[in-house]
Amino acid sequence: MLQSADCGRIMNLRRRGKAAMGKGETKMKTVIRVLGIFAVLVFTLAAGESKAQSYPSRTIKFVVGYPPGGANDTLARVVAQKLSASVGQPVIVDNRPGADGIIGTEFVAKSAPDGYTLLVGASRQMIFNAVLNAKLPYDPVKDFIPITMLYSEPLVFAVHPSVPATSMKELIALAKAKPGAIFFASAAQTFYVAIEDLKKQAGVNIVHVPYKGTGQALMAAVSGDVGLTMGIVGSFLQQYRTGKLRPLAVTGDKRDAAIPDVPTMSEIGLPMRELSWSGFFAPAATPRAIIDKLYSEMAPILKSDSMKERYSGLSFGTGVLGITPAEFDAYYKGEIVYWTKAIKDLNIRAN
Secondary structure, eight states: OOOHHHHHHHHHHHHHHHHHHHHHHHHHHHHHHHHHHHHHHHHHHHHHHHHHHHOOSSOEEEEESSOTTSHHHHHHHHHHHHHHHHHTSOEEEEEOOOGGGHHHHHHHHTSOSSSSEEEEEEHIIIIIHHHHOTTOSSOTTTTEEEEEEEEEEOEEEEEOTTSSOSSHHHHHHHHHHSTTOOEEEESSHHHHHHHHHHHHHHTOOOEEEEOSSHHHHHHHHHHTSSSEEEEEHHHHHHHHHTTSSEEEEESSSSOOTTSTTSOBTTTTTOOOOOOEEEEEEEETTOOHHHHHHHHHHHHHHHHSHHHHHHHHHTTOOOTTTTOOHHHHHHHHHHHHHHHHHHHHHTTOOOO
């Protein structure tokens, strides 16, 4: 018969065996769990690669949040035509104007992340709307993946010929002599921020007059209803050449090649960052393989000599064409940080 001591040893051995088995089961479960996660990652990557290999198999849509005829629309159509020829599938531009680009941007944010619905996102809707609208229906960082830039352009301040100022310094002197007598026409928050920046730096009182569209604001200045306006250089060239508007200064650090005699704001002691740019964005969760596929197709198009000639013909710079998704992502996020602080410093409140 077993003695009590022997029974104790047997029980201890059983307990140790069960403990060892428990630890083994725990380790096994951990291994299985890790393998499961790894398998999911492999499957996800494989699925993304598979989609990229067959992508695109149908029409790609470029959503522009503004009416036809603007810079975003015009340049997007040029890229769409060439991309269609490259990938062998239709690429169309879908204009969804409204609420300063918010309607079209929200549409893309909520679209399937499959690479077939892309946003042509301008600084107006991706930066200034985000900073100046407290209840925006999309998050410009969380809801989108940058692909590459379409353009980055300085803006130009211009006056009607009846305004007795041939330079920005003369305009500032006039505004100081007659506070509130100069009216500024614009149709976007981008331009509103620019004029507030000018007013603060120069210490002047210029009255902002909002319009529903850039075309309306431009015509208000051309007709003389207002004395001052601003916009992309290329969009105003015809007005300059016919003497209907007089350019005074451009934003950014470099003079614009289309109007090389016009100084920068930095040159006259009132530095102002470039405010107008646009790029291609995909909905968040779009597989990285598709983003890379899109970039690999777009970059050669944007960097081509024919595209550079087309841009120059439209008076757009070519310095940012074809930058990588990583470069665009860094630039984009840097712009959000910069303008969030700048708008706060200008005491412009979110709506």
